[in-house]
Amino acid sequence: MATSINLSKITKVDLRDCWQNEATDFTPWLATEENMSLLADALGMNELEVKAQEEHVGPFRADILCVDSGTDKLVLIENQLEKTDHNHLGQILTYAAGLDAVTIIWIAERFTEEHRAAIDWLNRITDKEFNFFGVEIGLIKIGSSPAAPIFNVIAKPNGWSKDVRTSSSQTSNENRTDAEMSRYEFWSAFCEYMANNPSKKFRTQSPSYSHWMNIAIGRSNFQICLLLNSREQKITVQLYIGDDIDKKNFDALLAYKDEAETSIGETLDWRRLDGKKTSTVDLYKKCDFTKKSSQAELFEWLKEYTERFVTFFKPIIKKL
The missing domain is CATH 3.30.1460 (Yope Regulator; Chain: A,)
Structure with a gap:
């Protein structure tokens, strides 16, 4: 007789159940060393060293300002706990225009098709000094376990490899x-x-x-x-x-x-x-x-x- 195996179900958790506020809850959570390492692993990047939160870039504030410790280049992270919108796309364009070389990571609960296409377009028209990522954040749990984050990279630079894009x-x-x-x-x-x-x-x-x-x-x-x-x-x-x-x-x-x-x-x-x-x-x-x-x-x-x-x-x- 075959042995019965009990398997749990994976269920999705609403982001707002864990993070009520984007600026005061989600951004500080993401900025910890452990969670920045999770994000870097998902992106295939080097370690990300957090320099500041809510950092001014011209008239705007980047949610998290990092340095890629492998290249010493700036990495800016924009967070949303809902689907992507034009306001955040505009901020990303402003950051790119105001900096000489940068990686920009846009994290949201869900990317609309037009905003995913916009990230792909930015990666096509800019040179290798600029890298744009679109990342969807989700939460799951198995049975009664605590919720766990999942980073799903839905847009990235063409030819991006584990650590470095080779020209x-x-x-x-x-x-x-x-x-x-x-x-x-x-x-x-x-x-x-x-x-x-x-x-x-x-x-x-x-x-x-x-x-x-x-x-x-x-x-x-x-x-x-x-x-x-x-x-x-x-x-x-x-x-x-x-x-x-x-x-x-x-x-x-x-x-x-x-x-x-x-x-x-x-x-x-x-x-x-x-x-x-x-x-x-x-x-x-x-x-x-x-x-x-x-x-x-x-x-x-x-x-x-x-x-x-x-x-x-x-x-x-x-x-x-």
């Missing part, structure tokens, strides 16, 4: 040097390795021809950089500290030197770079990264030490 000039192999092709092949294979062995600590960017790959660490002006150096035959996991001409951030992290090296398990190269706006903390591995037979070992090394860097440095950086 047509980047994807073309024409006129590429052997070194560029080697780097692209390495990053492509590394991304495939990470897709098969995903990390809970970080996401990779899309492969490129560059000698670096940036990993978001949750705050602008800080990144983990994975570096390829064919001349010195080494790869590097690097904590990159930007916009730090007075070295306050570097010196604050340097106070954790012994603790960092014990946690990560290796001696690190602490490069203050006096006179420059940047500083770095580096870990090197000597190798020939173009040698296909050893790449699996290198991918494992990059993943392991990137996770160790993120685990140790991320909570400290957020407190600086």
Whole structure:
């Protein structure tokens, strides 16, 4: 006799049952680190660092102003707890006109067909410095469980991939040097390795021809950089500290030197770079990264030490 299986039903929950007011209830809920991470995951973006709520953009106020910690570019979020309307579309156009490079995310309970088409049109006519998303927010529950949010992306930039949209000039192999092709092949294979062995600590960017790959660490002006150096035959996991001409951030992290090296398990190269706006903390591995037979070992090394860097440095950086 077949065993009886009891299954619960998924039911929809009215948004107003959880958030009575958009500005005082929904926006503060969304602006928490946990919920911004949910939104970023749904969009396939890096971590979003909230800078302000109800931020002025010209005569308007953006509900949430963020920075994409992987690119340091502005992200503006507009919220609605009902279906989309022309007023919010007008605000989105105003934001785009007043800023040089920006990602705009319009969140609503329901998108009308004309407003979804408007987001698609904006993505077609603007250059790659602008990204427009339409996201529907819903609430569901299973049986008597608490309500859970669902973000449904119904409009996004053409060709949007997991972390980065790659321009047509980047994807073309024409006129590429052997070194560029080697780097692209390495990053492509590394991304495939990470897709098969995903990390809970970080996401990779899309492969490129560059000698670096940036990993978001949750705050602008800080990144983990994975570096390829064919001349010195080494790869590097690097904590990159930007916009730090007075070295306050570097010196604050340097106070954790012994603790960092014990946690990560290796001696690190602490490069203050006096006179420059940047500083770095580096870990090197000597190798020939173009040698296909050893790449699996290198991918494992990059993943392991990137996770160790993120685990140790991320909570400290957020407190600086």
